[in-house]
Amino acid sequence: MKSAHLNYNPLFPSVGDLKKRAKKRIPKFAFDYLEGGCNDEINLGKNEKDFHQITLMPQYLKKYIGVDTSIKLFDHVYDAPFGVSPIGLQGLMWPNAPEILAKAAVAHNIPFILSTVSTSSIEHIADVTDGRFWFQLYHPAKSAMCDDILDRLEAVNCPVLVVLVDVPSFGFRYREIKVGLSMPPKMNINNIFQAALRPGWSFETLRNGIPEFATLKKYMDKKLDMSQLGQFMNNSFDKRVDADRIAAIRDRWKGKLVLKGIVSSHDIEKAIALGADGVIVSNHGGRQIDACESSIRSLINLSENYSEKMTMMLDGGIRSGPDVARALACGAKFTFMGRPFMYGVSALGKSGGIHTISMFKAQFKQAMEQLCCATPNELPGTLISTKS
Numbered sequence: 002m003k004s005a006h007l008n009y010n011p012l013f014p015s016v017g018d019l020k021k022r023a024k025k026r027i028p029k030f031a032f033d034y035l036e037g038g039c040n041d042e043i044n045l046g047k048n049e050k051d052f053h054q055i056t057l058m059p060q061y062l063k064k065y066i067g068v069d070t071s072i073k074l075f076d077h078v079y080d081a082p083f084g085v086s087p088i089g090l091q092g093l094m095w096p097n098a099p100e101i102l103a104k105a106a107v108a109h110n111i112p113f114i115l116s117t118v119s120t121s122s123i124e125h126i127a128d129v130t131d132g133r134f135w136f137q138l139y140h141p142a143k144s145a146m147c148d149d150i151l152d153r154l155e156a157v158n159c160p161v162l163v164v165l166v167d168v169p170s171f172g173f174r175y176r177e178i179k180v181g182l183s184m185p186p187k188m189n190i191n192n193i194f195q196a197a198l199r200p201g202w203s204f205e206t207l208r209n210g211i212p213e214f215a216t217l218k219k220y221m222d223k224k225l226d227m228s229q230l231g232q233f234m235n236n237s238f239d240k241r242v243d244a245d246r247i248a249a250i251r252d253r254w255k256g257k258l259v260l261k262g263i264v265s266s267h268d269i270e271k272a273i274a275l276g277a278d279g280v281i282v283s284n285h286g287g288r289q290i291d292a293c294e295s296s297i298r299s300l301i302n303l304s305e306n307y308s309e310k311m312t313m314m315l316d317g318g319i320r321s322g323p324d325v326a327r328a329l330a331c332g333a334k335f336t337f338m339g340r341p342f343m344y345g346v347s348a349l350g351k352s353g354g355i356h357t358i359s360m361f362k363a364q365f366k367q368a369m370e371q372l373c374c375a376t377p378n379e380l381p382g383t384l385i386s387t388k389s
């Protein structure tokens with residue numbers, strides 16, 4: 002498929018602009034679900050702030066040979082070194098958000114990762130992307146369900162399976178607790194009132210139907226009501242995954258296998274021993290443990306020993322093209338973003354996917370041009386410091 006043109010709406014040239022508009026367009030409970038981190042949101046803040054400490058050095062007198070932002074990852078050449086992180090319940094923020102983002106990602110030739118608990122199914126996303134999507138797996142407790150999900154992924158030729166390892170417990174998120182958002186989402190008086198203040202969102206949501214866990218629907222009892230859904234999730238998924246469980250998936254899955262949520266040398270050693278093809282260094286966007294380091298700091302600590310031994314990708318706190326450049330300069334082979342793409346769709350609806358990817362492409366290309374790097378592989382050579 003041909004790359005889309007760099008066409009972003011000039012009224013929203015930054016993530017900050019998209020976030021402001023998203024906040025005005027969607028109900029508070031949906032915005033809080035998207036925005037929030039766990040506990041006092043220290044880790045959430047650090048994820049962004051630690052990027053600001055990383056400085057890069059341009060070399061203006063290098064011979065200019067043009068800029069190529071493309072990068073080869075797992076046998077595919079992507080247009081740019083960033084993709085869309087998996088986000089659960091995307092349809093709560095904006096109807097059809099997974100479809101909007103998946104289509105935009107394919108048009109722009111960047112990867113889109115579908116969450117197990119997304120509001121679009123494996124088959125639907127495979128259909129709109131021609132099988133060009135990655136899938137993130139929460140580990141099912143029952144092997145029959147795990148096998149069935151893997152069969153479904155194989156049937157649509159999904160090339161990359163991303164196994165999430167960083168949710169041994171549900172994050173303690175004050176914002177979600179306060180607004181009454183839980184698994185499953187509750188529609189109490191307060192939330193109904195918030196929805197009424199956002200008529201555009203309410204109209205679109207009513208038109209498209211209440212979001213559901215589309216991939217998991219087939220495993221649920223037809224009579225399951227909303228209050229039993231949380232119990233279904235608890236009974237159906239092992240929150241904790243260990244090396245044995247991953248080994249069983251590695252044996253079974255013939256495509257590329259990526260572990261998401263790796264932040265320690267202990268876990269990266271295991272990932273190497275298990276034969277994983279890559280890891281996403283990630284702390285789940287600051288939503289799981291407030292006491293941990295920022296994801297860019299984890300990457301910096303790991304990259305010295307492991308960047309040659311493992312394909313290390315990164316997500317968490319990336320908010321601009323220069324941040325993508327910073328991540329690559331610090332040793333990431335590739336990056337992902339979660340909230341920024343959802344701000345884009347919440348702010349601009351159908352055109353939000355194309356807009357946000359175009360914006361990041363333009364920002365990243367400008368950063369490469371300014372740093373006088375011909376390819377992303379030259380970015381590590383521009384690193385001055387990782388501390389202010």
Ligand SMILES: Cc1cc2nc3c(=O)[nH]c(=O)nc-3n(C[C@H](O)[C@H](O)[C@H](O)COP(=O)(O)O)c2cc1C
Binds near residue numbers: 086118319
């Ligand atoms: C609202 C929300 C829902 C998320 N749901 C999932 C999920 O279902 N599966 C998953 O692997 N990660 C999930 N994540 C984590 C993201 O994949 C990603 O690691 C994180 O958003 C990166 O941080 P960033 O938002 O600062 O880019 C979620 C994050 C957010 C904000």
